[in-house]
Amino acid sequence: MTAVYNNNTADASAEVAVTISIDGADVIVPEGATVLDACNAAGVDTPTLCYAENLTAVNACRLCVVEMDGSRTLIPSCSRPAEDGMVIKTDSERVRHSRKMVLEFLGSGVDLSQADELGTWSEFYGADADRYGPAPARINEPVKIQDDLYIRDYDKCVLCYKCVEACGDDAQHTFAISVSGRGFDARISTEFDITLPDSACVYCGNCVAVCPTNALQFKTEFDLRTVGEWRPEEHEVTTTVCSYCGVGCNLEMHVQDNTIVKVTSPNDHDVTSGHLCIKGRFGWQYVQPTIERGPTT
Amino acid sequence: MADLKFTDDQASAEESAAIDAVIGDERATVHEHPRVIRGGTKRRHRMRHLLLPALHALQTESGWISPGGLNYICEQLQVPPAEAFGVASFYELFKVDQAPGHDEAVTHVCVDGPCRAGSAQVIAGIKAGGGHVHESPCLGQCERPTAVFVQGRRGPNVVKADAPNVLAQHGEPALRLLHRVGVVDPESLDSYRSHGGYAALDAAIAAGPDAVIASLTESGLSGRGGAAFPTGIKWRGVRDADGDTKHIVANCDESEPGTFKDRIVMESDPFALVEAMTIAAVTTGAENGWIYVRGEYPLATARVQNAIDLARSAGLLGDDVAHSGQRFDIEVRRGAGAYICGEETALFNSLEGFRGEPRNKPPYPTTHGLFNQPTAINNPETLLNVLPIVLEGAASYRSVGTESSPGTRLFCLSGDVGNPGLYEFAFGVTLGEVLERAGGVEGELQAVLLGGAAGTFVDSTSLDMALTLEDTRAAGTTLGSGVVMVFNQNADMTDTCTRIAEFFRNESCGQCVPCRVGAVRQHEMLVELRTGGPAMPDDRRQLHDDMARAMADSSICGLGHTACSAVASALTLGLIGTSQ
Ligand SMILES: Cc1cc2nc3c(=O)[nH]c(=O)nc-3n(C[C@H](O)[C@H](O)[C@H](O)COP(=O)(O)O)c2cc1C
Ligand code: SF4
Ligand code: SF4
Ligand code: FES
Numbered sequence: 072m073t074a075v076y077n078n079n080t081a082d083a084s085a086e087v088a089v090t091i092s093i094d095g096a097d098v099i100v101p102e103g104a105t106v107l108d109a110c111n112a113a114g115v116d117t118p119t120l121c122y123a124e125n126l127t128a129v130n131a132c133r134l135c136v137v138e139m140d141g142s143r144t145l146i147p148s149c150s151r152p153a154e155d156g157m158v159i160k161t162d163s164e165r166v167r168h169s170r171k172m173v174l175e176f177l178g179s180g181v182d183l184s185q186a187d188e189l190g191t192w193s194e195f196y197g198a199d200a201d202r203y204g205p206a207p208a209r210i211n212e213p214v215k216i217q218d219d220l221y222i223r224d225y226d227k228c229v230l231c232y233k234c235v236e237a238c239g240d241d242a243q244h245t246f247a248i249s250v251s252g253r254g255f256d257a258r259i260s261t262e263f264d265i266t267l268p269d270s271a272c273v274y275c276g277n278c279v280a281v282c283p284t285n286a287l288q289f290k291t292e293f294d295l296r297t298v299g300e301w302r303p304e305e306h307e308v309t310t311t312v313c314s315y316c317g318v319g320c321n322l323e324m325h326v327q328d329n330t331i332v333k334v335t336s337p338n339d340h341d342v343t344s345g346h347l348c349i350k351g352r353f354g355w356q357y358v359q360p361t362i363e364r365g366p367t368t
Numbered sequence: 369m370a371d372l373k374f375t376d377d378q379a380s381a382e383e384s385a386a387i388d389a390v391i392g393d394e395r396a397t398v399h400e401h402p403r404v405i406r407g408g409t410k411r412r413h414r415m416r417h418l419l420l421p422a423l424h425a426l427q428t429e430s431g432w433i434s435p436g437g438l439n440y441i442c443e444q445l446q447v448p449p450a451e452a453f454g455v456a457s458f459y460e461l462f463k464v465d466q467a468p469g470h471d472e473a474v475t476h477v478c479v480d481g482p483c484r485a486g487s488a489q490v491i492a493g494i495k496a497g498g499g500h501v502h503e504s505p506c507l508g509q510c511e512r513p514t515a516v517f518v519q520g521r522r523g524p525n526v527v528k529a530d531a532p533n534v535l536a537q538h539g540e541p542a543l544r545l546l547h548r549v550g551v552v553d554p555e556s557l558d559s560y561r562s563h564g565g566y567a568a569l570d571a572a573i574a575a576g577p578d579a580v581i582a583s584l585t586e587s588g589l590s591g592r593g594g595a596a597f598p599t600g601i602k603w604r605g606v607r608d609a610d611g612d613t614k615h616i617v618a619n620c621d622e623s624e625p626g627t628f629k630d631r632i633v634m635e636s637d638p639f640a641l642v643e644a645m646t647i648a649a650v651t652t653g654a655e656n657g658w659i660y661v662r663g664e665y666p667l668a669t670a671r672v673q674n675a676i677d678l679a680r681s682a683g684l685l686g687d688d689v690a691h692s693g694q695r696f697d698i699e700v701r702r703g704a705g706a707y708i709c710g711e712e713t714a715l716f717n718s719l720e721g722f723r724g725e726p727r728n729k730p731p732y733p734t735t736h737g738l739f740n741q742p743t744a745i746n747n748p749e750t751l752l753n754v755l756p757i758v759l760e761g762a763a764s765y766r767s768v769g770t771e772s773s774p775g776t777r778l779f780c781l782s783g784d785v786g787n788p789g790l791y792e793f794a795f796g797v798t799l800g801e802v803l804e805r806a807g808g809v810e811g812e813l814q815a816v817l818l819g820g821a822a823g824t825f826v827d828s829t830s831l832d833m834a835l836t837l838e839d840t841r842a843a844g845t846t847l848g849s850g851v852v853m854v855f856n857q858n859a860d861m862t863d864t865c866t867r868i869a870e871f872f873r874n875e876s877c878g879q880c881v882p883c884r885v886g887a888v889r890q891h892e893m894l895v896e897l898r899t900g901g902p903a904m905p906d907d908r909r910q911l912h913d914d915m916a917r918a919m920a921d922s923s924i925c926g927l928g929h930t931a932c933s934a935v936a937s938a939l940t941l942g943l944i945g946t947s948q
Contacts, residue, residue: 253458
């Protein structure tokens, strides 16, 4: 069986194609595609966490690892360029074991209660985050509520670097946040942990949009969750074009109980790649009355 | 000009002067005229590597990384403050909180390996005298426990160096790499020359790059920094790579617990390192050299800097190295307390002014190294070997050692032996012979840690093992960085292993999940064993095995790959976790 590559993130018109074997099936992808692209083309579902199609791969989470013939260690599929003749196994005992352990490790130290996809994968790989003794070290950070637009709950942070990339080189070029500290004590932080309003943050919300675990949340969502009223399954999503300037960003207005509760932009939109500015993201109060808010500390 | 935002904190006049002194006159943005500002991304990137030296200057001046000082650095170099804070907070020697007493010198006391036993008393003594103490991982002075390093404020950094390095093997004719240690005056180029110095550079220039690389390849020289990669192939790769500029880096970050060989070489024979790097430069076509020295090695740093300065004055560095027509110069950079920065790609990031996080490989340093340019990075011991190979040829070099491990190896003997210190033996010497030559085991042998914290324990059943790359690999152990740390029957192995686990917990960069969390879980498991032991239940052993496999398989770098190996070997040998 030969699957033909059809992922629009790589240059499908590239002249050089490489053939790579995924679980015994030959897959043809253009040069420059990753092993993950090849897995997708082969129809193999691969768990990822730090990877996003609109950000540079940092290959830090190691959830997407696969086994490659001739390599001593497993390789991160999200960032390894596919090369002619590679022989990849995505479901060997080693692969399943490492993926399970990564999920277990995360579950043992981080609050994954709002990371739905990770929960599904944890079940799939049989991860048991409870086998690490009575009191494994956890992140243990209080929620940071410093303004009316978003909250930061680093107890849920898996350190995927996505927010740092979205704030920095990959989208916003504001560089308000970075990884600080080292090892298990590493945290996403502003300089000297000053508050977001004091920092360089411009409130574009692009970090919130890329966060995979809900460690970063829009305040609207946080407030609704706090009172048990967050019901994403009921959301109606209306796509529109932002009216503030002439760039033409697509907006997706998420509406619950006839109220806008969140604004996103599609990752595959060729103007935004999923990223917005403060006006598109938060400047919708003029279409509805201000809703009740929880306290800011 | 980058659109940076700063808090209101201002640097003091002393702080800005200290920072200016290391970053020089160039600025990332220049106000040429009220309406003309020169700046831009390229210029900003070009200056970013000055971040680490600037942070050192600020730390030394103020005793911490003050917000005003950080703002000043960030303004001059146009680095976002959040990023610079992320860099500063990565390193042990930079303090980012204003703890009481931050304006005093700090005495770092080693709590690893052979220093562990005496450290509590030393620490108590310093505290009783009102001093500021920091418990440090291995300080690279294992032959003279208890090791201390004083990080001065506005004053010099010092290590205890009451006696010059004297080798037990002093004067032995078989020494190839250490024959000048304790013999040559480390501060004099003339003395170095009169002991055969710079003959190898002349020979290398006369022979030409291809001949030098051929000799290296034939000699079978492999890297001594831990990974044993063939040096000839590495240099060939850099020579053949395309790049705007090429770099030679000496990896002098030596932080593997139990290792002190590079320190002794730098302190006692610094010109040899400079000469070997220069040979690497004329062979690969590199114009830029960097020596990244461990931050806790002030004497080595000073000696190496002096050697560079004298070599430059003599025309052995600079625009026309020894009349070869090639430009090559070397800059010294100090690390700031992070074991992970010895990993080659973490070292590049650190030197470039970023957090010392390893990069994913491929691409490899030979094509995409420092500043993304072709780079030959080597351990000082590897580089030392180049001198006899160039001078005497590959055949003569191979006359000692074994077929697969030719030549000699440096061994760092520490712990319960009669004569701890640095030794040089031909590959193939047995472990038992090494211990004998180092004065024999004091007491009854319980275990030897081979290769450092990233290595494994062996016991008395391994005394006949030949110390070669192939024999150690076959036995499931490693020579690593040459560590031979000896433990007698009195050593508390559970405590030793708990400390090794703590070391990895503290030193993991935190980038990848398996290592960041796995290292913590391993340490917790050992603490549990130390308090609840002595036996380790089967399900805990299984869990350790599960963690070790995943960390070895899916971590980004060698730290995560090997973080469980010493503990795993202690469990297998029954040194810990059994009921007796
Ligand atoms: C965690 C870690 C720490 C390391 N520390 C050092 C070090 O201090 N010195 C060194 O030469 N190599 C160290 N290495 C190995 C380097 O990555 C690299 O392989 C070596 O510098 C290459 O030089 P060589 O080929 O001469 O051995 C370390 C590797 C890892 C994974
Ligand atoms: S806050 Fe979210 S996006 Fe940022 S590193 Fe943590 S999990 Fe990733
Ligand atoms: S293995 Fe450990 S030290 Fe290496 S990159 Fe991963 S977290 Fe960092
Ligand atoms: S998704 Fe590949 S390493 Fe995280």
